[in-house]
Amino acid sequence: MSLFIGLMSGTSLDGIDAALVECDHHHRPLLLEATGIDMPEPLRRQLWHLCHAGEAAFETLAETEEAFCRLQTQAVAALLEKSGHAVSDIAAIGSHGQTIEHRPAGPFPYTWQLDNPSRLAELTGCRVVADFRRRDLAAGGQGAPLAPAFHNAIFRDPHQWRVLLNLGGFANVTLLPPEGSDIPVIGFDTGPANALLDGWYARHHDGRFDRDGAWAAQGQCQAPLLARLLSDPFFDSPPPKSTGREHFHLQWLETHLEEESAADIQATLLTLTVESIARELERHLPAEAQTAACVIPCGGGAHNVALMDALSARLSPIKTGSCQALDWSPDWLEAGAFAWLAWRRLEKLAGNLPSVTGAAGPRILGGVYER
């Protein structure tokens, strides 16, 4: 039995999640404790700038990386304090870093996570495993999503198809056949989720996000706008696929707008998230699972009441289930995934699922930075 800490800060730039996970060869990974630390506004602005500017001075990168690493160190300290564990109890920290740019297609595929694992090892006194995505990318994969391998390790049901639906800045799905089935697991990004909802909300309000989807609920989805948004080729392209802010940003939205009201645009963005997910499930779930699968939402968007209501209505008769009922909080799955990936790295076990990312084969992911 070994203890691992996973650190994840996603595309929403809302903070760093830290999860303490017990991993071994005999049991499913177990979440022991978790905590989140908010992104201070100046760091959030710096990271936002890096994600959108496309160029930055080395000094700016170094300064931002240092501030980010210090925040990671605070998250580790808070988690250790909350759990009553000492750093010497921890086998390794799995650090995702902060995605600044992700371009898996094109002549020079790359994915860039701001991270300084050497510095994190110095500041925490703990072994760090980092740089999880690039080996998959080097093997011809998308480098994302990686969480499906973790979902596969904990959420397979003996009889039923399950779909893990992560509603972060972007949405991704993992389609898990019943245990024992030889159908390969697939998983991919379906398109934007909170990234556009948050961006459009913040443009019209004070505040970072549309709590419970209350503003979206005041508007009406505009079918012509929805059709224009859905005409983006990403939605109909086959997996493997992954995306990010490089493709779906507010300027992308603006190129499709006509005379719609701001609240109607928010309502349409919410429907875009739901519709893009539903269409992919219609395409990729086998016929018998179209009515009998169970969809398990996780990530911040699972707290958005209007989004969840619209999703249940659109997916019916497919039921939505609860991650909590399966002993994992929906808020800590991604951080948990990077704890588990660190364990896989130390055990020299593959971390990717080639059927998901499209890599040439299973690969051991990440580099190790000793304490």
Ligand SMILES: Nc1ncnc2c1ncn2[C@@H]1O[C@H](COP(=O)(O)OP(=O)(O)OP(=O)(O)O)[C@@H](O)[C@H]1O
């Ligand atoms: N009560 C709520 N109502 C509406 N939206 C919410 C609520 N709680 C959280 N959210 C949304 O969840 C987001 C944070 O989600 P999460 O932490 O899963 O993102 P992330 O880790 O950046 O995602 P990813 O890496 O998967 O893109 C917030 O920015 C917000 O949009």
Ligand SMILES: CC(=O)N[C@H]1[C@@H]2OC[C@@H](O2)[C@@H](O)[C@@H]1O[C@H](C)C(=O)O
């Ligand atoms: C490149 C990158 O950081 N991608 C994230 C992002 O956020 C959601 C979605 O897009 C997913 O592809 C991925 O994160 C999760 C943790 C993953 O790799 O499974």
